[in-house]
Amino acid sequence: MAMEKNEIPVGSIIFNPSTGKLVSKARNSEISHNDPTAHAEILCIRRACKKLNLKRLDGLELLTYLEPCDMCKEVIKSTRISQVYYLFKNNNPKRKTILNPKFKLIKNNNENLLKLFFKKKRIKD
Numbered sequence: 680m681a682m683e684k685n686e687i688p689v690g691s692i693i694f695n696p697s698t699g700k701l702v703s704k705a706r707n708s709e710i711s712h713n714d715p716t717a718h719a720e721i722l723c724i725r726r727a728c729k730k731l732n733l734k735r736l737d738g739l740e741l742l743t744y745l746e747p748c749d750m751c752k753e754v755i756k757s758t759r760i761s762q763v764y765y766l767f768k769n770n771n772p773k774r775k776t777i778l779n780p781k782f783k784l785i786k787n788n789n790e791n792l793l794k795l796f797f798k799k800k801r802i803k804d
């Protein structure tokens with residue numbers, strides 16, 4: 680079905696290894712969603728987080744057709760998914776990687792918002 684829509688035919692599922700229950704499933708939808716981040720793994724993670732009303736997916740496992748690209752690997756790390764399985768090696772893993780991102784120094788008089796955020800958080804906690 681994905682191939683008919685010209686989508687790269689990659690599918691992913693997230694499941695609970697303790698119960699064997701399926702939590703979410705998704706297929707690559709970059710073209711149909713007009714979204715270069717709509718990889719199967721990321722859509723599957725979004726659905727699982729929404730369904731479970733959680734930010735992280737500790738203890739769950741992800742099975743995907745193709746070895747995740749660098750973008751998906753970083754997202755998977757953020758979710759704390761405990762194990763990833765893939766069926767085929769990715770022969771083009773650098774496709775979504777920016778090779779030379781550059782730091783841009785912007786001068787302003789305001790305090791760095793991130794510093795401010797964490798300073799306030801530390802005072803609260």
Ligand SMILES: [Zn+2]
Binds near residue numbers: 720747749751752
């Ligand atoms: Zn990906």
